[in-house]
Amino acid sequence: MTADQLSSTYNVKLNASAPDIDVMMYRPLQEQLLFARNGWLADLTDLVSGDAEYDWADVQEGARERVTTEGRVFGVPIITERPTPTGAG
Numbered sequence: 001m002t003a004d005q006l007s008s009t010y011n012v013k014l015n016a017s018a019p020d021i022d023v024m025m026y027r028p029l030q031e032q033l034l035f036a037r038n039g040w041l042a043d044l045t046d047l048v049s050g051d052a053e054y055d056w057a058d059v060q061e062g063a064r065e066r067v068t069t070e071g072r073v074f075g076v077p078i079i080t081e082r083p084t085p086t087g088a089g
Contacts (some may be wrong), residue, residue, distance in 0.1 A: 007031055014040040028066045028075055041074040068085050 001009065007030065013021055014035070026035060035041045048056040057063065059077055067075035 003027060010035075012027070014038070026075065028077075032067065032074060036072070036074050042077065043072045043074065045071075045073045045087055049075065053087040
């Protein structure tokens, strides 16, 4: 599926409270706010900050901010993207 098709599938299944989604990969920039406000994402704040063997501060600040809504963490970044500076190769 393309990213947009997957997003549409999530919307349909999550609206219908489908039981077949436990973990999902989503696009924070496109879907985080809607999914969080609709209660479709678990609050992971205690999990990312409460494990001594996992240092949330090791994740880039921008990526941490992107998966945080209203002070609550709703995702764990597995990949980050940013533009290549002009002239870099």
